[in-house]
Amino acid sequence: MKNTALTDKHVALGAKMVPFAGFNMPVQYAGINTEHETVRNNVGVFDVSHMGEFIIKGEKALSLIQKVSANDASKLFDGKIQYSYLPNDNGGIIDDLLVYRIDEKTYMLVVNASNIEKDWTWIQQYNTEGVEMINISDRTSLLAVQGPLAAKALASLTDIELANMEYYTFKKGVFAGIPNVLISATGYTGAGGFEIYFDTIHSETIWNAIFEAGRPYDIQPIGLGARDTLRLEMGFCLYGNDIDENTCPIEAGLGWVTKFTKDFVNADGLRARKEQGVTRKLIGFEMIERGIPRHGYEIVDGDDQIIGVVTSGTQSPSLQKAVGMGYVSKVFSKEGSEIYIKIRDKKIKAKVVKTPFYKG
Template sequence: MTENIKKIQLHELHVALGAKMTPFAGYDMPVRYSSDMEEHHTVRNGVGVFDVSHMGEFMVTGPAALELIQKVSSNDASKLVSGQAQYSCLTNEKGGIVDDLIVYKFDNEKYMLVVNASNIEKDWDWINQHNTMKADLKNISDSISLFAVQGPKAIEAVQSLTPLNLNDIKFYHFAVEEFAGIKDVIISGTGYTGAGGFEIYVRNEDAEKVWKAIFEAGKDYAIKPIGLGARDTLRVEMGYCLYGNDINDDTSPIEAGLGWITKFNKEFINSENLKKQKEVGVERKLVGFKMEEKGIPRAHYPIVNMAGETIGEVTSGTLSPSLGIGVGLGYVKTAYSIPGSEIKISVRNKNIKAIVSKPPFTKA
């Protein structure tokens, strides 16, 4: 299997920086450089950089671009203006989620879809399968590197690298501008940490120059490289879904609390059934919870009610570095989904008290 693991463009650079590398979503990725705790606090309180070049990017262009995106995705991409991005998901025919993704609109005939690394091939096949309107599709995943500069000091750290006023980039908006002396870099006000910052899309051949320029520009702000370990604790604190854990081919966006990206003013794959779900209700819902007693929740731990009856399962969980307590996400029977509901998490056969709590668990 190991010979099939892909390497991101800056693999050797991360090894030289002392990163612990681990296979993730088909790629050899930096999981940590120092400690997850230290890296987590660096992003929450200062600025850190993730190399997330494993993510997939598809260009959708031509007169039929929007029509295809509207058909395969749950959100309403017709509402986008040029320079705006949108969180959405690809739905399947049985009510589940093929993937969650971000749709970027450059103009009326040019869009970019950013998908999860583990689903690049699956998503590509799915979108092509439904491209009856013959939009132009191009998979550019292997030629693009992606750096997430995250944290409250992100703007100060990298402003010197671009003529663009980074304060002008609103949340979920982007610009194509010169960055670190490289033309046509996508600078996006997105991220997966809830700590603010940008995601920088560059061509692979420019990746090393841009990475080094970011660290040179940010040295006075104690900028550090950050691994996937801290990325996970940061996103769990915010209650952000991770594909394969909290959402998958068998979870509907309504169950997953993603009704806000599921728009029924248009038709998309399985929209009729999902609309019924929204109207009638679902039997289980994805909730956030905080541990009331000492214990760390982990994926697949059973969730039980106060009588000890199984009512669901943890999908993501961690010890929150910001709060010092266990927090997590999991599916429970709908009756237990109301914030404030008391539940218990089975941690190594011991039922530990928790309370249903609406994320984010901490404000960045």
């Protein structure tokens, strides 16, 4: 089990630690609901240093990224970020990721912790033109400072104009006295905020500086439990739950980042899939009757026939109702459709709704 550079901090703060993607990670401190509300209404800090980071650089860096990813990275400019995914050969998804353009010949890919080695091997096999690839995951720490007060809480630590940073852009600069820190206007919560990348040797300095600067805003540490409820309220996919190597990205609603204007891995197969139409779709739903949906629960119709499966589900702290995501037969995917979730062999009524569940 790997630790992040801040594991001792989490333990000292009384965090409940759990294994996640091969790392010893804090799942909660004060409690999931409390932490969830802190991020929605105020500001909180997640240690997400388990995530993977690859530097891709050289004359052919862009062409390699274009080949292995579905979105069109040629649209990026310096300081711009793009959501994308790595398609596999048989219609599924190796991983979803973020692509950062640092300059014309240098990019950073941010990948899921559980897929670091798999993604690296996959990209490497397409690296036939000598593109330099550097796996900086072990020496890079990442803190997500999320919530409506994030810019105010961090403002005193940097000259970068955080309040005016556009969503999905980033800047590099001095942060908490440390040079070459990358600050990104991204996150996995829908609450606004920043993700901060820096050399692991500065982890404690930066963690302490953030909590000192954020003290007037009642900044709090947040665990993976609230990270999951926050992302689910926004309808954001979680790799391993809502998408995986057997998931068709068109079924998963990822057509918007699948750009057939260029050639990429399995582009022809995905194009054919899109043209022939899918038989199932990823939907959001809310429970009408009492019950909490969980990953793997069956979704059935009024006649108790299986029509799909729940991929994510929770009791939404912000909405005070149970919500979930799952794949259903296309005929049941329309907004307002009545479906049932099998919970302990009982049919519990739900209805299909548009995501995000939380509109803020």
